[in-house]
Amino acid sequence: MREALIVWGGWPGHEPEQCATIVAGLLRDEGFQVHLETSTRAFASPQLSTMSLIVPIYTMSKIEKDEVANLSKAVREGTGLAGYHGGMGDAFREAVEYQFMCGG
Template sequence: MRQALIVWGGWEGHEPEQGARAVKALLEEEGFGVRVETTTAAFADPALAELSLIVPIYTMSKLSKDEERNLTKAVEGGVGLGGYHGGMGDAFRESTDYQFMCGGQWVAHPGNIIDYRVNVTRRDDPIMSGIDDFSYRSEQYYMHVDPANEVLATTTFSGDHAPWIDGVVMPVVWKRRHGQGKVFYSSLGHAAAEFEVPQMRTIIRRGLAWAAR
């Protein structure tokens, strides 16, 4: 049985505990054994290297150097990393090695909770198979992203809330490699209730399963 670790905490506005429960249920449906921890100390455990998948749900906060080093080393060695929204894409702002591994970092969500479109760019990818472009209501993440990412879906900013970004096309879902490990990320999921959106739930479920070794 593949083993996954979820580590949740940080800023409570992203409902990390509820999100961890939703992700745990998805992974168990996929046949994973799932362990849940609530402190970043879990990232310093040498046993990380034996896992199939790590899911951080930990907006902002800080990693110690030992935690950062052990986590990135585990992924470089082949452990999968996957996550969503600020729990992975706005975690550990001072840890540039962590950001290098994730492939992006949140910087803004103009307008806060708004309606926007998600455009599927890789319909041939198994993670996105059968999913058409869809409307979404949440924070539309503006991110600094790695051009090495394999982008699976994007969103286009209207400029209504920041005129200077009118027409900017921003990645929403991507996958990538970091060493021997596979990394998956989706910027959807500000609130745990968004797991009830079929497209969001399917993308997260498939993406995490893909990332796991």
Template sequence: MRDALIVWGGWAGHEPEQGAAVVKEMLEGEGFRVRVETETAAFADPAIRDYSLIVPIYTMATIEKGEVENLTAAVRGGVGIAGWHGGMGDAFRTATEYQFMVGGQWVSHPGNIIDYTVDVIRPDDPVMEGIASFPYRSEQYYMHVDPANEVLATTTFTGAHAPWIDGVVMPVVWKKRYGEGRVFYSSLGHVASEFQVPQMKTILLRGMLWAAR
């Protein structure tokens, strides 16, 4: 049986507890044994190096040096890490090694909750198989991203809320390697109700399974 660790907390507006419950059920449905923690101290546990998957859900928080060092070392050693939206992409703003591992950092969502399009650019990838480009209503994340990411889906900003970014194409879903570990990220999922969007839920589940090998 594969083991997964979910660590949730941070800003309550992203509904981390509710999201953790949904993801726990998803992973258990795939045969994982899931451990759930609510403190970043869990990242310092040497045992995480034996897990198949880590899912951080911890927006706008801080992480101690020893915690981030153990977490990044575990992923470099082969543990998968996967997550979504601010729970992974805006978790620890001062931890640059964490951001290097993730492959991006949130910086803005012009217009807040808006309608936009998610464009699937790698329909041949198993994560995106059978999923066409689709409309979405949520925060459209503007991120600083790693050019080494393997981008699977993007979105294009219209400039309606920030004219100087009109036409900017921004990654939405990506995967990458960090040492021996697999890293997966999707910027979709501001609140837990977005798991009701089939494409969002399917992409995240497939991404977590890819990260966990």
């Protein structure tokens, strides 16, 4: 079974929890087993590269260097990355490696 990890959080005004719920439903409808996390520490997990898809929904926040490095490694090794607008592309403004990985 394909597995997706949604990591949500950040500024509540962007409604990350509600958005994560919507995306999780869409992915479940497509046959994914969905895991939801609320901390960027999930990006540092050694199991990250076993996911089929990673969906960051995190706004106006910071990410640690080890988290970005592990996330980038998982994507380079073939894990899918998906997201939208500020929930992914503008999530971690100070993390240049993350911006390049997303294409921002």
